[in-house]
Amino acid sequence: MNHAEFLEAVGKRAGLPPAEAATVTGAALTTLAERVSGGEARELAAQLPDEFRGYLHKTVDFAEQLDLVEFLNEVAARAGMDDQRAADGARAVLTTLREAVAAEVLAALESELSKDIRQLFQPVSRGDEGVTEPPVS
Structure with a gap:
């Protein structure tokens, strides 16, 4: 997934215009990096666009x-x-990460996060998308 595709997915999921999708992506990734080890942050960075x-x-x-x-x-x-x-933007960023990185990198990343933060990696339904996904418990 390239940079533009990632931001487009975040914007669509969160209902944000492109500039706000880019802003919340940076904020969410920076905050996420602070919550995991340096090794996991580097592994994640290697899987994402420059x-x-x-x-x-x-x-x-x-x-x-x-x-x-x-x-x-x-x-x-x-x-x-x-x-x-x-919150909508953070969930959109982390949900998009699920599609953008290898499963083993995602699993290792999630293992360093608390259960309540890990729930942000799960998509939720949005009435305007017409897709129904189970809610996160």
């Missing part, structure tokens, strides 16, 4: 543990969006 790699750069191997609310608050603050748009 334009996203800077968001995943870490100078330390330390992973900061936050719960879902704190994670989404960080994304909202970085993106300059209200909480709901940032």
Whole structure:
């Protein structure tokens, strides 16, 4: 998946215009990189288009543990969006990651995240897409 395709998928999933899809993608990837080890951030970066790699750069191997609310608050603050748009955007970014990276990289990444943050990798139904997916529990 190239850069434009990734951003298009995020925008469609979150109902965001292209500029906001790009902003929330950067915010979500930066926040995600802080929550995983340096090795996992590098593995993820290697699977994504070059334009996203800077968001995943870490100078330390330390992973900061936050719960879902704190994670989404960080994304909202970085993106300059209200909480709901940032939450929709973060879920769209992480759901798009499922399609963009190898399954083993995704599994290793998810293993370092709390259960509540891992739920963001699962798509949810949007009434305007006409696709029904089971809700995350």
